[in-house]
Amino acid sequence: MSFDYSSFFRDDLPAAANAFTGFPAYNFIGGHNDAGSVPVDALTQALARAMARDGQHLATYGMNGGAQGYLPLRNYISEMLAARAGMPTDPGDILITTGSLQGLDLVNGALLSPGDTVIVEDVSYAGTLGRLRRHGVTYEAVKVDEGGMCMEHLAGILAELRDKGVRPKFIYTIPTVQNPSATIMGVERRQKMLDLARKYGVPIFEDDCYAELIWEGSRPPTIRSMDREGQVIYCGTFSKTIAVALRVGYVVADWPVLRRLMPLKTDGGCGALEQMALAEYCPEHYAGHVDELRRILKGKYDVMTGAMAEQFGASAEFAQQQGGIYLWVTLPDSVDTDKLAQIAGAQGVAVNPGSDWSADPDAGRHRIRLCFGHASHQQIRDGVARLADICHGEFGVPQRGANVER
Amino acid sequence: MSFDYSSFFRDDLPAAANAFTGFPAYNFIGGHNDAGSVPVDALTQALARAMARDGQHLATYGMNGGAQGYLPLRNYISEMLAARAGMPTDPGDILITTGSLQGLDLVNGALLSPGDTVIVEDVSYAGTLGRLRRHGVTYEAVKVDEGGMCMEHLAGILAELRDKGVRPKFIYTIPTVQNPSATIMGVERRQKMLDLARKYGVPIFEDDCYAELIWEGSRPPTIRSMDREGQVIYCGTFSKTIAVALRVGYVVADWPVLRRLMPLKTDGGCGALEQMALAEYCPEHYAGHVDELRRILKGKYDVMTGAMAEQFGASAEFAQQQGGIYLWVTLPDSVDTDKLAQIAGAQGVAVNPGSDWSADPDAGRHRIRLCFGHASHQQIRDGVARLADICHGEFGVPQRGANVER
Numbered sequence: 001m002s003f004d005y006s007s008f009f010r011d012d013l014p015a016a017a018n019a020f021t022g023f024p025a026y027n028f029i030g031g032h033n034d035a036g037s038v039p040v041d042a043l044t045q046a047l048a049r050a051m052a053r054d055g056q057h058l059a060t061y062g063m064n065g066g067a068q069g070y071l072p073l074r075n076y077i078s079e080m081l082a083a084r085a086g087m088p089t090d091p092g093d094i095l096i097t098t099g100s101l102q103g104l105d106l107v108n109g110a111l112l113s114p115g116d117t118v119i120v121e122d123v124s125y126a127g128t129l130g131r132l133r134r135h136g137v138t139y140e141a142v143k144v145d146e147g148g149m150c151m152e153h154l155a156g157i158l159a160e161l162r163d164k165g166v167r168p169k170f171i172y173t174i175p176t177v178q179n180p181s182a183t184i185m186g187v188e189r190r191q192k193m194l195d196l197a198r199k200y201g202v203p204i205f206e207d208d209c210y211a212e213l214i215w216e217g218s219r220p221p222t223i224r225s226m227d228r229e230g231q232v233i234y235c236g237t238f239s240k241t242i243a244v245a246l247r248v249g250y251v252v253a254d255w256p257v258l259r260r261l262m263p264l265k266t267d268g269g270c271g272a273l274e275q276m277a278l279a280e281y282c283p284e285h286y287a288g289h290v291d292e293l294r295r296i297l298k299g300k301y302d303v304m305t306g307a308m309a310e311q312f313g314a315s316a317e318f319a320q321q322q323g324g325i326y327l328w329v330t331l332p333d334s335v336d337t338d339k340l341a342q343i344a345g346a347q348g349v350a351v352n353p354g355s356d357w358s359a360d361p362d363a364g365r366h367r368i369r370l371c372f373g374h375a376s377h378q379q380i381r382d383g384v385a386r387l388a389d390i391c392h393g394e395f396g397v398p399q400r401g402a403n404v405e406r
Numbered sequence: 407m408s409f410d411y412s413s414f415f416r417d418d419l420p421a422a423a424n425a426f427t428g429f430p431a432y433n434f435i436g437g438h439n440d441a442g443s444v445p446v447d448a449l450t451q452a453l454a455r456a457m458a459r460d461g462q463h464l465a466t467y468g469m470n471g472g473a474q475g476y477l478p479l480r481n482y483i484s485e486m487l488a489a490r491a492g493m494p495t496d497p498g499d500i501l502i503t504t505g506s507l508q509g510l511d512l513v514n515g516a517l518l519s520p521g522d523t524v525i526v527e528d529v530s531y532a533g534t535l536g537r538l539r540r541h542g543v544t545y546e547a548v549k550v551d552e553g554g555m556c557m558e559h560l561a562g563i564l565a566e567l568r569d570k571g572v573r574p575k576f577i578y579t580i581p582t583v584q585n586p587s588a589t590i591m592g593v594e595r596r597q598k599m600l601d602l603a604r605k606y607g608v609p610i611f612e613d614d615c616y617a618e619l620i621w622e623g624s625r626p627p628t629i630r631s632m633d634r635e636g637q638v639i640y641c642g643t644f645s646k647t648i649a650v651a652l653r654v655g656y657v658v659a660d661w662p663v664l665r666r667l668m669p670l671k672t673d674g675g676c677g678a679l680e681q682m683a684l685a686e687y688c689p690e691h692y693a694g695h696v697d698e699l700r701r702i703l704k705g706k707y708d709v710m711t712g713a714m715a716e717q718f719g720a721s722a723e724f725a726q727q728q729g730g731i732y733l734w735v736t737l738p739d740s741v742d743t744d745k746l747a748q749i750a751g752a753q754g755v756a757v758n759p760g761s762d763w764s765a766d767p768d769a770g771r772h773r774i775r776l777c778f779g780h781a782s783h784q785q786i787r788d789g790v791a792r793l794a795d796i797c798h799g800e801f802g803v804p805q806r807g808a809n810v811e812r
Contacts, residue, residue: 001635002635002636002660002662003609003635003636003637003660005609005662005663005666008517008575008576008609009516009517009666010515010516010517010518010519013516013666013669013670014669014670015669016662016665016666016668016669017473017664017665017666017668017669018665019472019498019661019665020468020471020472020473020474022470023466023470030467031467032465032466032467033465033466034465035462035463035465035466036462037465038461038462038464038465040457040458040461040462040464041457043457043461044453044454044457044458044461047450047453047679048450048454051446051447051449051450052446052450055444055446055449055450056441056442056444056446057441057651058444058446058649058650058651058652059438059439059440059441059443059444059649059650059651059780060429060438060439060441060650060651060780061436061437061438061650061651062426062651063651064428064429065426066425066426067423067426068426092425098504098673098674098676098677099673099674099675101672101673101674102672102673105672105673109416110415110416110419111414111415111416112416113416127672131672169414170414203409203411203414229407229408229409230408230409231409239674243464243465243678244464244465244466244467244674245463245464245465245466245467245468245469245675245678246464246677246678246679247673247674247675247676247677247678248677254408254409255425256408256411257411258423259422259423259424259425260411260415260419260422260423262422262423263419263420263421263422263423264419264420266507266508266511266533266537267504267505267507267508267511267653268504268505268507268645268650268653269505269651269653270504270653270677271504271652271653271654271676271677271678271679271680272649272651272652272653272677272680273453273652273677273679273680273683274677274678274679274680277679374465374466
């Protein structure tokens with residue numbers, strides 16, 4: 001007889017996990033990336049060099065760099081942010097995290113108590129929205145248009161909250177290649193957001209995980225780079241540029257903030273080999289690798305949008321975008337995407353339902369998020385055709401596609 | 407002017423971290439290990455082989471193994487636990503964690519609410535005691551003697567708690583090479599503990615991080631191996647056998663428990679390179695490496711106990727031990743080890759004060775924990791001499807050492 005733990009578990013636990021049964025045939029969910037782009041050989045060689053130099057430091061927690069992470073990697077991130085994001089950064093203001101996800105947990109853990117209020121974009125990262133709910137936090141959602149978070153709406157919400165005596169704990173934004181909308185906030189709005197944050201005395205939490213995936217040209221300066229007062233807490237990652245499974249992200253914040261986050265990181269540090277490999281690989285290879293990755297992702301984007309247009313025709317609406325790995329699609333009102341995602345998932349076509357990526361789940365009920373980063377061109381074409389078939393079978397749309405009556 | 411976060415932080419945060427300023431000259435704190443023993447070349451070569459085979463999987467979360475971790479590593483752990491710990495284990499009952507520390511956090515997070523009661527050993531891992539306090543949990547401490555946790559005392563506490571209507575959430579034990587006492591619980595006590603846990607319907611949380619560091623012979627079977635009902639949750643690690651900075655540990659539990667822990671692991675997985683390197687390195691090298699490491703640690707133990715006897719004479723009491731990396735020392739009542747640790751630390755000799763490793767801090771006030779895993783033989787000798795000087799200067803003991811009047 002098995003011991004019964006049911007009365008031992010906390011009563012506020014999330015739903016139990018299911019066992020992994022392999023990836024779906026057509027995998028358009030999550031943030032998986034292009035397998036062929038992983039710089040396997042160069043990373044391996046870089047690690048070998050770093051190991052020959054620093055391998056014995058593996059015997060010590062923090063590898064002679066302390067709890068903030070491997071110093072050569074923090075030095076590289078510092079230079080990279082200055083050169084590519086317009087954000088000169090002291091390596092002492094960087095904390096290496098297990099992906100940006102641990103960064104979210106640390107910032108939330110330091111700032112949020114049940115009953116707090118946070119401001120988010122009205123479409124946003126499901127993982128953030130879920131975390132906020134688990135913290136018992138109320139979120140106010142600001143409209144996102146083609147230029148990102150709308151500053152007039154933000155101003156209105158901030159004024160309204162002040163009138164109610166509510167000071168939000170932070171404004172959470174993904175300003176560059178927003179998830180899921182792929183919008184890119186212009187410099188003017190960034191400045192305006194900072195001005196509003198100053199006026200109302202509210203911190204900004206800038207999640208910049210996708211900023212490097214702009215197809216062409218350079219990324220805008222970060223909001224934190226425009227801030228001289230440490231009001232912006234920033235996180236980034238190597239997940240979307242090098243490889244998600246490495247789990248190397250970072251939080252950038254002024255020291256008075258960072259030193260409050262660090263004690264919440266109770267895992268004794270992040271994986272050393274990834275930190276060593278990246279610190280050695282990036283100075284020589286990062287820029288060229290990202291250029292090549294962008295080219296590949298743009299190619300997949302073209303295939304994805306072409307397939308959607310061909311298969312769904314006017315039934316699927318989506319904006320032109322300038323970067324990223326997701327297509328954010330609006331389907332007709334007759335399509336319940338929670339149901340579509342469930343049915344399609346059972347048939348090997350995995351898509352994310354829009355409700356999970358919407359501050360108001362109902363508002364996302366006819367939307368889906370499609371990741372085009374991982375699937376091959378052929379898988380994208382076949383998977384979208386399959387999705388259109390399933391959607392047609394269940395909801396009657398798309399009515400016709402590829403000039404073929406369904 | 408810097409933005410003031412003070413009113414934004416939660417009011418229950420731990421003390422702020424300090425910036426890392428380098429390791430002390432004589433480093434007897436923490437769980438650092440022998441630098442020369444890190445199998446740098448073999449790990450590097452193992453990773454290169456694994457990368458050549460599986461490197462492209464880095465583009466996907468979980469690397470085709472799902473959220474429980476890299477399957478080849480779980481397969482190895484499964485075989486290793488069967489062969490070395492008498493514990494046949496299904497790879498599906500293993501969750502890879504960022505060191506065993508994340509395992510502690512997951513188990514605590516699933517089971518503990520403020521006001522709960524947990525049973526611990528009266529000397530125990532400071533990180534566990536601190537975690538329990540942060541969870542707002544009361545702990546009842548069971549006496550540890552030379553054979554580990556005393557079962558009569560445990561029986562008494564369990565009966566007492568039942569009389570008070572309190573059901574503890576779990577019994578936390580480090581049965582093999584206990585931290586800090588280095589005691590090894592015999593098979594009979596293990597069975598007795600399991601019987602008591604059954605009788606009172608209380609889970610056991612078995613922390614087995616040091617079990618491989620027994621100088622000679624094989625480790626005892628784990629408590630979990632004697633359990634057929636899934637009442638024991640188990641954690642282990644590669645930190646103490648291969649390298650602490652890798653941050654690879656694991657939780658073993660029956661699936662109904664594991665699936666409740668997994669959603670609390672919100673970091674998107676553990677570092678892939680460590681998992682790949684270990685999965686490839688261990689089948690061929692693990693056993694031989696651990697044998698060699700034990701030999702080196704036993705050598706350091708001999709140097710440490712020799713130096714302590716020479717420098718502290720009868721002023722320092724410690725038991726003979728059979729494994730591990732720590733010496734648990736009792737000094738005369740006149741020595742306040744909180745103060746000693748502070749003063750010695752400021753002079754480059756870092757030691758852990760016994761209060762942190764004691765369920766009742768006062769009971770540990772004359773004790774220190776010395777890690778002999780990291781320092782060289784010469785550093786151990788010099789550091790202990792330095793410590794004796796400092797202790798003599800501050801507290802008048804040891805009065806004489808090494809046949810020299812101080």
